[in-house]
Each structure stands twice: as structure tokens, then as C-alpha cells.
Amino acid sequence: MSVSSKDLPVVVIGAGPVGLAAAAHLAERGLRFVVLESGPGVAAAIDEWRHVKLFSPWRYDIDGAARRLLEQTSWIEPNLDDLPTGGDLIDAYLAPLAKTPQLADRIQYGAQVIAVTRVGFDRVRTAGREDAPFLVRLADGEELLAAAVIDAAGTWRRPNVLGGSGIPARGETELADAVSAALPDVFGRDRERFAGRRTAVVGAGHSAATTLLELGELAETEPGTEVLWVVRGEDQARTYGGGDADELPARGALGARLKKLVQSGRVELVSSFRIEAITRTTDGRAELAAGDRRVVVDTIVNSTGFRPDHDMVGELRLDLDPILGSTRQLAPLIDPNQHSCGTVPPHGVDELQHPESGYYAVGAKAYGRAPTFLLATGYEQARSVVAALAGDWEAARDVQLNLPETGVCSSNLAFGGSSDEAGGCCGPAPEAVTISAPAGRGLATGISGGLLTVVESKPTTQSGCCG
Known part of the structure; x- marks a missing residue:
């Protein structure tokens, strides 16, 4: 008996900040979903650097839908001007969020995804493809069917190599x-x-x-x-x-x-x-x-940064930028040769779409190798994608970002270095700038001659990057 995709849940890969933000938006929209987390608890990757203080204050680290779910509980919101550590992000925000009634029974831990494909379809076959459910296979052999897949797996498990030419140095693997x-x-x-x-x-x-x-x-x-x-x-x-x-x-x-x-x-x-x-x-x-x-x-x-793992979605039809590994449409908006984390233009479902309808990478994975990612950007990606999955294309394309504009994240290439060496982190930022635009449109960003210039920025105590 065939299964209609309409009867299946949305599968979210990863229970980190962006994955749980997607889950919160799915819950608000009344869509069925399941979150698959490879680790034993939420944000297992962040837990490995829980001692490190983020460069973004709390005001940029809490998703809107997630806040609304938490406000229905006894949760106490942190001081929005404070800088959390990775541990604070988990203990004071993500762990309570995962325990809300709307999410608690939708998260599977120890669920490592090793492959995503379409039922009965490899990458070559076309006829009837969009009507086939997604097939998600886990490391333990379990398989799930999904109406859509939101891939928020991140990049932490795939660091860049030490070799200076983009491939492992001779002997790097052995040592x-x-x-x-x-x-x-x-x-x-x-x-x-x-x-x-x-x-x-x-x-x-x-x-x-x-x-x-x-x-x-x-x-x-x-x-x-x-x-x-x-x-x-x-x-x-x-x-x-x-x-x-x-x-x-x-x-x-x-x-x-x-x-x-x-x-x-x-x-x-x-x-x-x-x-x-x-x-x-x-x-x-x-x-x-x-x-x-x-x-x-x-x-x-x-400390050379990270890159996305696209192996597990190798049988899906992806349109990846040949340089960054993001979607082709997103690449010029996040190019570290021209952008800092705070000058990335608003973008959402339109820029995140692949030829494989229903599959979206969000969060750090969406950025490929670009080290210009902000949590706030990932949250807006998740909101836009979920709105599209709910059929609310007006909301999906009403993309708005409130980002701390800064030149800190500009690429090392401007100084004769390597963007890989940037390591994907940014420093404190000046006053936040709100920018909005219909998806698919770029904005002027103060880039001149390949070097970032910050215009009318005022220092504040807020920090701004790499949540």
C-alpha cells in the first residue's frame, strides 16, 4: 500500500538551536514533526564547548517561536544583554525548550542519520519523484518516512583539514x-x-x-x-x-x-x-x-573552521555552489570574501531551495564553508522554511533580520590569509541594524573593492556572532 506524503511528519535533523527553532515553528503551525538528534541530549555538539562564551548576547540567541513556547512554562528569560556560554545556551534555553509539551515527545536522541533519499528513487529517476516520501535511514537500521526534511545537522563534526591546500596533509589521518x-x-x-x-x-x-x-x-x-x-x-x-x-x-x-x-x-x-x-x-x-x-x-x-557533510544526502538532487557548498542562490549573499556575518542580506526559503523539493538545509550547514553564520540568521531561515511547508508563502517570503552589523567576520583573504582559517567565529559587534527584503533580493552592504566598510556603526556592549 502506497503512503501519501501528506500523512507523514516533517523530519528535522539535529536538536541544536536551529533544529529546535524549526521544531518550535512546526509546533506553532500545527504540523507533524519528529526531531532526530545523534547525541544523548540536546545540542550535543555545543555541549563539547560549553565552557566557551558566545559572541552574541542572549537577545540574538533566542528564537521567537521558541520563546513563545517557553513563556507558557515557568521559564525565566535570561538578561538579554548578557553573553551566554555554550553551557548557558543549553541549560537556560535549549534544555527547557526540549522539555516543553509541544516538543518533549517529538525528539529522538541517539538517532544518527546516515542517509536521506526518496522511497523508490535514486538521484537519476524523475517521473513521479516529487510525490514520493523521503526515506530517512538511521545508523541502527531504523528507517522513517517523511513529507519533508529540514537538515539542521550543522558542521561541527566535520572540521576543515590542516593541510594547506584544502586536502589532508600527508600523514594527517594517521596522526x-x-x-x-x-x-x-x-x-x-x-x-x-x-x-x-x-x-x-x-x-x-x-x-x-x-x-x-x-x-x-x-x-x-x-x-x-x-x-x-x-x-x-x-x-x-x-x-x-x-x-x-x-x-x-x-x-x-x-x-x-x-x-x-x-x-x-x-x-x-x-x-x-x-x-x-x-x-x-x-x-x-x-x-x-x-x-x-x-x-x-x-x-x-x-581551529581552521568547518565544512558541511553532504554525503548522507548524496542521492538527493542538490544545487550546491561549487565554492562554498551552500545552495547556489545563497552563495553570493554569504560570500566571506565580501560579507561579514552582520552584512548578510535577508534570505529564506527561496534561497535555500534545491531541485529536490521538500529538502532544506538550514543553520550552519546552509552556509557551507562560509564562516559568516549567525544564530539569528539560522532562526529566520527555519521560520521561513516552516512557513513555506505550511503553505503560507507570504510569511515565508517576508524575511527580516535584526543583525549586529560588524566587519569582524570579513574574510582573512582581505589580509592575505585563508577563509578556512577564520574558523567561523566573530567578535563583538556594534549597534544592531534591522534589514528586510523579499526573498531573492540583495541589499547594498557597504562593500568596496572586496573589503568590508562599516557605515555609521556605534559601539555597544552587545556582541554579535557565531551563536
Whole structure:
């Protein structure tokens, strides 16, 4: 007996902030849905960096539909001007949201999606394709049918490689045990890995800067702790910011602290170093090679950013930008060579559509390799997509964003580096700017000559990126 897609739920992949926002909007619209989370609890990826403070204050980190569900409970809203840690985001927002009556019984944990396709259709077959339900297969063999799929799986599980040419360096795979993920808990669970040891942090974004500052502080109390900062570019102006003259005081303070560490010698800067090979030394350490240059360390922290995993949807018909891996229509709106996280124009279901009707990637995965993602942007993507699934195309195309406009997220390419090295994180931002436009239209963004210029921005205590 055939199954009509109209009788099936929408499957949301991922119970992180954007996945749960999509679920909240689906609940408000009265649509059937199920959320599949690979981890043991909500936002399992964020839980791995729960010690890290976000660059966005709470006002940008709470989705509207999610807030409305929470307000029906005893939930107490955090101070909207405070900066939450990853742990705060889970404990004070996402965990209570997942327990609301509208969501609690719709989330499956330990449900790792390994494939999404159409029932009876591979990528080649066309006739009748749009009428066939989606087939979602889990790692344990369970299969679910779906009317539509909202893929909010994120990119955390797929870090960029260390190799300087976009592919793994020779030996990188074999020495995986010597590589730490981005944003390690230097003062907590990972302390023993770094204390009294020699570490190379690879990458030039704010996540790299955060780790370097923590390692520099650790070195003050743990003798023998050595810190190297390995980057592909020559000029670290983007990471340092403007110091005391920076129009964004908090960003300037972050950059100034790091610059001071480098100048003092407590952090050794190794620039113009494009990693070609990683080998094991006779004493068990890791040796990084770039031409004739060598760096020997105990541990490598990969802070080079992330990329999307499209393997599990390989049998769907996707129209991906060949550079970023986002949808082709979205790519020029989020291009890190031209945009910061705060100058990305409004976009929604129209820019997120693939030839495979009913499949949408939202959140960080929607951005592919672009490090210009904001939680607020992901929330608006989810709202727009769910409105379209509900048949409310007027609401779906009424896309509005309230973003903290900033030049912090502009690509390293402007300074001779690599966008991969940006690591997908941004610094504090000036006053928020509300922008709106029908989906499919771009806006003027203050880009000139490939470099971002911020116009009429006023510093505030609010921060703005990479929720």
C-alpha cells in the first residue's frame, strides 16, 4: 500500500538551536514533526564547548517561536544583554525548550542519520519523484518516512583539514590522535593535554585567538607550557583588530591581548606556514612540515573552521555552489570574501531551495564553508522554511533580520590569509541594524573593492556572532 506524503511528519535533523527553532515553528503551525538528534541530549555538539562564551548576547540567541513556547512554562528569560556560554545556551534555553509539551515527545536522541533519499528513487529517476516520501535511514537500521526534511545537522563534526591546500596533509589521518578539536577546555577536562607541553594552534579566527589566550594564561602557572600559533597568512591584522583605536572595544581588547602575548614571546607566531605533511618523531611528537620549515609539538589544535557533510544526502538532487557548498542562490549573499556575518542580506526559503523539493538545509550547514553564520540568521531561515511547508508563502517570503552589523567576520583573504582559517567565529559587534527584503533580493552592504566598510556603526556592549 502506497503512503501519501501528506500523512507523514516533517523530519528535522539535529536538536541544536536551529533544529529546535524549526521544531518550535512546526509546533506553532500545527504540523507533524519528529526531531532526530545523534547525541544523548540536546545540542550535543555545543555541549563539547560549553565552557566557551558566545559572541552574541542572549537577545540574538533566542528564537521567537521558541520563546513563545517557553513563556507558557515557568521559564525565566535570561538578561538579554548578557553573553551566554555554550553551557548557558543549553541549560537556560535549549534544555527547557526540549522539555516543553509541544516538543518533549517529538525528539529522538541517539538517532544518527546516515542517509536521506526518496522511497523508490535514486538521484537519476524523475517521473513521479516529487510525490514520493523521503526515506530517512538511521545508523541502527531504523528507517522513517517523511513529507519533508529540514537538515539542521550543522558542521561541527566535520572540521576543515590542516593541510594547506584544502586536502589532508600527508600523514594527517594517521596522526589524528595528536590533533585536538577546536575550542578545547584548556582549564578543565583538557588541562593535562596542554599543561607542561608544547602546543600548536592552527588557524587565524577568533576561536583560535580564544584558545591561544587560554594557553598563554595556562603557561603562566604551568612550567614548560609552550604555545605556537601557526597560520597560513602573513599579516594577522584581522585577528589583532585595531587595539585601543578599534571602534569595537571588546574586539580590540581581545586582539590587543593576543598581540601582546605574541610580542612578549609567550606565544610564538609561525606565519606563512602552509602545512604539507605531519609525521611522528622518534620520541612520539608531531612534526609539521611546510617546505623546508619544520615545527615539532606535542599537540595540534585544529581551529581552521568547518565544512558541511553532504554525503548522507548524496542521492538527493542538490544545487550546491561549487565554492562554498551552500545552495547556489545563497552563495553570493554569504560570500566571506565580501560579507561579514552582520552584512548578510535577508534570505529564506527561496534561497535555500534545491531541485529536490521538500529538502532544506538550514543553520550552519546552509552556509557551507562560509564562516559568516549567525544564530539569528539560522532562526529566520527555519521560520521561513516552516512557513513555506505550511503553505503560507507570504510569511515565508517576508524575511527580516535584526543583525549586529560588524566587519569582524570579513574574510582573512582581505589580509592575505585563508577563509578556512577564520574558523567561523566573530567578535563583538556594534549597534544592531534591522534589514528586510523579499526573498531573492540583495541589499547594498557597504562593500568596496572586496573589503568590508562599516557605515555609521556605534559601539555597544552587545556582541554579535557565531551563536
